[in-house]
Amino acid sequence: MGKQREVWQHELQSAKDPVWAILNVAETNIQDIKLSVYHLQRSNGTEFTCKENDFYMLKMDDVYQMYLAFQEIPGTRDKIMQNGFDALKRFMIRQIKFFASHDLQMALETNMPKTNLTRPKLYGQELEDFPEYYIFDSPVTLIYLNHNGEKRMLFIDEINKYCDGTLKIVKEKLQPIREAFKEKQQKYADATDAELKEAHRVDNILQAIQKQLDRRNSLRNYEHALNLRKHYFKAQE
Structure with a gap:
């Protein structure tokens, strides 16, 4: 990817206002x-143009909002408009299949018949030697407590193998830990290197968890919009 496209992708990914309307669809060779x-x-009135081979540069929610915007276009779609709509649907289906083959929770939800994914490793000798919510560096691993109060391990490089329930439990426990770090830094403004490093680790884990939950919710929205899912799963906050 060229530098100019990298900058454009960053702009698309960082845009906070969702796609609101499709003003026109054309074709190029x-x-x-x-x-x-x-x-x-x-929604803020800004306009931009993208081709169907740029879909991967958009946020998943923008792709979903494009689909909804197509539904709001009045009247019968002409051939070019319909081709554009069909291209968007094909991309959404490819995304569903790709991530379902790389995400254990989505593979189970979509009843994918064949997947090479294995269940996550939950145990290790570290469980006995370290307290809950202790974070290891390499690989980045967290000791957490499951809903039964039992120690388990979460490997961030295998986060795609953990269910939403587990990720939500860890997220709820880490958020007050992060807030405590922030309050201490604001109050004393002289946090030690170890404390800053720990706060950075917690932030990275929370970001990884939120990214995984957001991606799954977007895929569920895709499936629901395309009538590929009988039961609609509510978003995991």
């Missing part, structure tokens, strides 16, 4: 391949 081109508007 790139090396004899016909692609749909979308002129979009965000």
Whole structure:
């Protein structure tokens, strides 16, 4: 990816206002391949254009909002508009299949028949030697307490193997720990290197958990919108 596209992708990913409307859909040819081109508007009134091969650069929620915006277009779609809508649906289905094959929870929810995913490792000798919510550096691993109050291990590089319930438990326990770090830093403004490092670890784990939960919720929205899911799972906050 070129530098210019990297900058543009960062702008798309960091945009806080969702896609609000599809102003126009056109077509272009790139090396004899016909692609749909979308002129979009965000809720704050800003406009931008992207091609169907740029979908991967958008936030997953923006893709979902594009789908909803298509539903709001009045009248019958012409051929170019319909081609653009079909391209969007194909991308959403590919995303569902890809992430379901790389995420144990989504594989189970979508009844994927074949997956190479194994269940996460939950145990290790460290469970007896370290307290709950102790964080190891390499690989980044957290000792947590499950809903039965039993010590278990969460490996961040295998976060795709842990269910929403586990991630939510860990998130709820880590948030007050992070807030305590912040309050101490604001009060004393002279946190030790060890404390700063620990706070950074907690932040990274919380970000990884939230990213995983958000991705799963977006995939569920995709499936629900495309009528691929009989039961709608409420988002995990």
